[in-house]
Amino acid sequence: MKSREARRQVIVEGLADHLLKAGLPGASLRPLAKAAGTSDRMLLYYFADKNELLSATLGLVAVRLMALMEGALPGKQPYAILLPRVCEFLDSAPYKPYMRLWFEVLAAASRKTAPFHAIAGQLCDGFLQWTADRLKVDREEDRLPTAALLFATVEGLVLLNTVGRHATVTAALKGASLAKSRQRSH
Amino acid sequence: MKSREARRQVIVEGLADHLLKAGLPGASLRPLAKAAGTSDRMLLYYFADKNELLSATLGLVAVRLMALMEGALPGKQPYAILLPRVCEFLDSAPYKPYMRLWFEVLAAASRKTAPFHAIAGQLCDGFLQWTADRLKVDREEDRLPTAALLFATVEGLVLLNTVGRHATVTAALKGASLAKSRQRSH
DNA sequence: CGCGTTATGTAGCAAGCGCTACGAAATTAA
DNA sequence: TTAATTTCGTAGCGCTTGCTACATAACGCG
Secondary structure, eight states, X not given: OHHXXXXXXXXXXXXXXXXXXXXXXGOOHHHHHHHTTSOHHHHHHHSSSHHHHHHHXXXXXXXXXXXXXXXXXXXXXXXXXXXXXXXXXXXXXXXXXXXXXXXXXXXXXHTTOTTHHHHHHHHHHHHHHHHXXXXXXXXXXXXXXXXXXXXXXXHHHHHHHHTTOHHHHHHHHHHHHHHHHHHHHO | OOHHHHHHHHHHHHHHHHHHHHTGGGOOHHHHHHHTTSOHHHHHHHSSSHHHHHHHHHHHHHHHHHHHHHHSXXXXXXXXXXXXXXXXXXXXXXXXXXXXXXXXXHHHHTTTOTTHHHHHHHHHHHHHHHHHHTBOOSSGGGHHHHHHHHHHHHHHHHXXXXXXXXXXXXXXXXXXXXXXXXXXXX
């Protein structure tokens, strides 16, 4: 009765591991089952169908990512400092699998494919919240807009990193610091 | 002899249409062939394999997109004006299929999957060039960094739009204008 | 014990995938 | 006209996909 939920939990852990390694293209039932130490038959015994299974797994992945990010970058920093910091640590090894998977989910979500659209939306909100929490602003009413801008910019930069455009990323960061330094010198 | 290249061209046009509609998930040989008015057998007669076929098709898609963008936003604008402008028109109807497909290519590229990685890189460079061309800067040496920043930010904003986070996008644009206005008032 | 619910293995289905073997037309070259 | 080459349809291969039918095993409870 209760152990069913527990068993589901254990399975989902294995699925999440595999999903982070292989991504959505490698997320077919048989490989997933193998990674979780069970069979495709059992996956569809514990989950109604592949959608429910993926929803649960991506949910856990989101929880893991948020837990990873929770401890990172303590304190509050202004925009100009936070931008390169976030960009840098999201490009570090532990986050790369998450970022790759994240982009695949986004691509699927852009065609309104269930269940990706909903999940992508939630994760966007979560990440925006996380950004706002770490942001130091002069006026409190600027928090959300500034956090949104930072979020979007980081998103774009991480994306550029994943396709190997590192030079463009550093150029963009230089561009951001340019704007800030000019802001100060005026 | 020469008509073979012409035939390929005609086929690729049909493939591009379908690819923009159905995206990478719908890009299997039989549907593609149907859309191009031929058979899967013939696709693999005119192209070595599916990779070559997709490369050619995505190449044409890139050409089409660049042609679409060529006429848009004539003249040069400063960063603060260009950012919302680009963001707005990339969210308009004619560009949406391109953006969706673009994200799918990026997701595939993030796993270094051939031939997407190379194509994504090229398109990044093309778009960066386009941005730099339309940017008005005070000092010429700021052009590339500023263009890169704008590119990345737009990328992130378009991404947010495709998952329906329009409020976050407008907030971010407000955040950008905030930074600029404060820059002026200081 | 015996019985009902829960768990799991085996086997397979229909559909789709990229791709190919084969032969018949159609076209071109001699 | 004949011979060679290019074009294309038919059919199917081997494999993977999500998912299911069926039977068996294990377990909890009376």
